[in-house]
Amino acid sequence: MQINYREPAADLQKRIEIHEKYGTRNIDEWNVEVLNPQPGQSILDVGCGAGKQCFLFDKHTQGQAQIFGGDFSEELLGKANERLAGLGSKNIHFQFLDFNKPFEFQDGKFDIATSSFAIYYASDLKFTFSEAYRVLKPGGRLFVTGPLPENKKMFYDIIKEATNKAIPPMPGSSRFKGEIFNTIDSIFDKTELLSWENPLIFPEVEPFMEYVQASLNEDRKLWTDLFNNAEDYKSLIGSIEKVAKAWHARDGKLVMTKVVGGILAHKK
Numbered sequence: 001m002q003i004n005y006r007e008p009a010a011d012l013q014k015r016i017e018i019h020e021k022y023g024t025r026n027i028d029e030w031n032v033e034v035l036n037p038q039p040g041q042s043i044l045d046v047g048c049g050a051g052k053q054c055f056l057f058d059k060h061t062q063g064q065a066q067i068f069g070g071d072f073s074e075e076l077l078g079k080a081n082e083r084l085a086g087l088g089s090k091n092i093h094f095q096f097l098d099f100n101k102p103f104e105f106q107d108g109k110f111d112i113a114t115s116s117f118a119i120y121y122a123s124d125l126k127f128t129f130s131e132a133y134r135v136l137k138p139g140g141r142l143f144v145t146g147p148l149p150e151n152k153k154m155f156y157d158i159i160k161e162a163t164n165k166a167i168p169p170m171p172g173s174s175r176f177k178g179e180i181f182n183t184i185d186s187i188f189d190k191t192e193l194l195s196w197e198n199p200l201i202f203p204e205v206e207p208f209m210e211y212v213q214a215s216l217n218e219d220r221k222l223w224t225d226l227f228n229n230a231e232d233y234k235s236l237i238g239s240i241e242k243v244a245k246a247w248h249a250r251d252g253k254l255v256m257t258k259v260v261g262g263i264l265a266h267k268k
């Protein structure tokens with residue numbers, strides 16, 4: 001399946017800020033908790049974006065692990081490198097990596113391969129997860145996080161009520177538990193599905209609408225079924241805001257729960 005997906009840095013940053021401000025838990029801390037990376041290990045973060053998990057792994061291992069973050073967005077790699085320059089760590093490396101192409105790493109290099117809300121956009125899952133398996137050492141682990149079908153139900157319900165249209169299938173939530181879990185399970189030696197929840201509580205409508213706009217942006221190419229041009233987009237946002245205001249007036253707040261799956265797989 002070819003997925004025409006792009007992530008503008010400003011939108012990703014905005015959603016990260018909103019999660020930090022209105023969420024009750026932190027997904028990156030869950031990553032670290034599950035993987036518990038150790039000094040001396042080597043770690044690959046696929047689709048690392050601006051590198052936030054890489055910096056956390058570095059902190060957790062007191063700068064004693066070799067960490068590689070790969071992404072195909074030069075804009076996001078630029079942001080990651082800017083932050084890295086400020087830190088001066090010599091053990092984190094950011095580089096171009098397109099997960100639809102062979103990973104430019106030798107076999108058996110990494111103890112951990114991880115990917116947060118990214119690798120499930122791969123066009124050929126079997127190819128991409130075979131690459132992840134190849135670059136892991138025997139005994140290595142893969143941990144992939146992504147949305148479960150129940151994720152952000154309230155967000156999709158508001159959009160459905162505002163548009164009277166079906167929500168376009170999202171590559172993450174529609175494939176995570178089935179196709180993606182099954183592909184990883186067919187390649188790795190042991191696979192388990194973990195889950196994690198994080199309610200985002202919006203006391204006002206405005207930050208929720210900021211989240212909506214950082215998600216529906218035309219540049220991401222995920223929502224274009226719902227609008228064709230700038231005018232359509234403006235009217236769509238207006239209709240969503242109207243419904244969000246009605247829900248807020250009824251409930252006194254807006255609660256959007258992130259329901260995240262984590263696929264943990266082991267290589268013998």
Ligand SMILES: C[S@@+](CC[C@H](N)C(=O)[O-])C[C@H]1O[C@@H](n2cnc3c(N)ncnc32)[C@H](O)[C@@H]1O
Binds near residue numbers: 048049071097099100
């Ligand atoms: C939702 S962001 C998550 C970024 C980061 N892991 C985080 O949690 O902040 C998805 C990431 O996948 C990257 N991505 C999408 N397709 C890719 C591909 N074919 N190869 C490498 N990275 C890709 C995007 O550039 C973006 O950085």
